[in-house]
Amino acid sequence: MKHPVQTTPADAAQLLAIRCLSFVAEDGDRLGRFLALTGIGPAEIRVRAGDPVFLGGVLDFLLGDDAMVVEFAEWAEVGPETVMTARQLLPGGIVEN
Numbered sequence: 001m002k003h004p005v006q007t008t009p010a011d012a013a014q015l016l017a018i019r020c021l022s023f024v025a026e027d028g029d030r031l032g033r034f035l036a037l038t039g040i041g042p043a044e045i046r047v048r049a050g051d052p053v054f055l056g057g058v059l060d061f062l063l064g065d066d067a068m069v070v071e072f073a074e075w076a077e078v079g080p081e082t083v084m085t086a087r088q089l090l091p092g093g094i095v096e097n
Helices: 009-025 028-039 042-048 053-064 068-078 080-089
Strands: none
Touching: 009 028, 009 053, 009 068, 009 080, 028 053, 028 068, 053 068, 053 080
């Protein structure tokens, strides 16, 4: 009997950020803007896709554009607030007490 895999909130945040990276990559304009702002290339994205710090930056990019947040939330079938919550759980995120 298999036991369900337990994920932490930070794991869930990383998974959402990876989905966000897929969302960005599927549109040439979004991807071009992301590459221009970060200064990294497509090969480096593949290498860094598992890095929580990089994934936080992906969410920062998304959060810089309210319309893109809404579009991603619809695409990912999550609430827009989920993006901010995920960002707070990754390195560099601001967690309010």
